Amino acid sequence: MTTTGATTTATKIVLIGAGDVGVAYAFALINQGLCDRLVLIDLDEKRTWGQVQDLNHAVPWSNHRTVITQGDYPDCADADIVCICAGAAQKPGETRLDLVGKNVGIFRGIVGSVRDSGFDGVYLVASNPVDILSYVTWKVSGLPSHRVIGSGTVLDTARLRWALGSHFDIAPTSVHAYVIGEHGDTELPV
Template sequence: MMGNIKLRKAAIIGTGHVGSHVAFSLATQGEVDELWMVDIDKQKAIAQATDVNDAVSYLPHEVTARACEPEDIGGCDILVISAGPLPRPDQDRLDTLGDTVAVLKEFLPRVKASGFGGFIISISNPADVVAAYVQRYLDYPARKIISSGTALDSARLQRLVAGLCRVSRRSLTCYALGEHGGSAMVPWSHVRVQGIALDQLQKDLPQRFPAFDREKVTQDMKHGGYLVLEGKGSTEFGIASAVTEIVRAIFHDEKKALPVSCLLQGEYGQRQVFASVPALLGKDGVEEILELRMTPAEQAQFQASCDRIREYMALSQKM
């Protein structure tokens, strides 16, 4: 007796530069069978879905993309929220909160009406505050809603450190944690090259692993998104790859540790705040939060970042 084959379905709300690249990345990497695409501009959603469908002849497997309304996504496994404005080069991501909340109020009631019960990946900025707003509005299980958070910041950090150390970034373990924004911090005491602490390598092999200005690297990492924004108007490829990695970890039950923003409920001494930490992702969403033993200085930086997120979380509740 043959069983039913379950198709992997992802919905994307917001099909502009970011959402469309997420859709195409999921399709080209073979992570979804169906894409359900929602946008306030219905013609744009239709155009993006048609463009994906036109590419199917040259993709690794069959994918069906369709434009739809928020009420139609109830049967999807994953919802990616990428709606809302991009920050201008002169804006902090937190400055877009009011405009983003206005957009959320438009479609979240319709998502609720759809009966959607899958996993939510929120990438709209300000990322941590938006994830908290969505979780509270929908009264959603904490393990099933995350923000991409510092997944992209961590990729930028890996690029910078790999270049300075002249090693493959795939040999590196280094994360940005806390806010996806100006208060993000780097726990340098946990940076590893194939399991060996960077601190130790710089001490034992200074000519091969020379010291560098860690604060400058941290600032360059934070500015990375604005460098792209100033040059081309939006970030696209990096965030699309990061989201696809998160989706893959969930769909394939990888139990993969990724730096994502999730609800902290006592971990790192923090409660009721969405902030990025290493989390094990699998078929049940956030299955475990891994706690790094940070130095007192690093812990203070992480605390300050969480406090900044809380400040804007409180602000969002008044909107």
């Protein structure tokens, strides 16, 4: 929630892509109280409706009053953040770079529709290949580069910290190691 003087405005996040990754993001947003309003957009409207219902049923346990709805691209117009988790899934034997052709096309459509809504906030990109799709989002959106954030190696860092914690029998929160580089074959732990 942002406060300017005596005026308080609600934080609105639109999440595009209500698959496993999108719903995991949504659940974290709700449980951490990171937004007042959460809108889910996905091509599979029936499944999205079910996800929205399940997320709303989690609200009473979150200690926050997040309002979760199903929406469409016009809902992006007044959003603070648009988080994109949509795209073709990686198939067995397929690299992240094999997804480029499919997901660049998907992203051009998504980001074009968000842009056309009048959206003027921040993009968070969590689809693969995340570094390339973050670049595509920046170019298609026309927004300054500092308003497009890719999830990068955050997930890889979490996996590394969990694995090291498990190996050394310590809490992952006590492990201070990071994965850097692009999210893919050239990343490395430090």
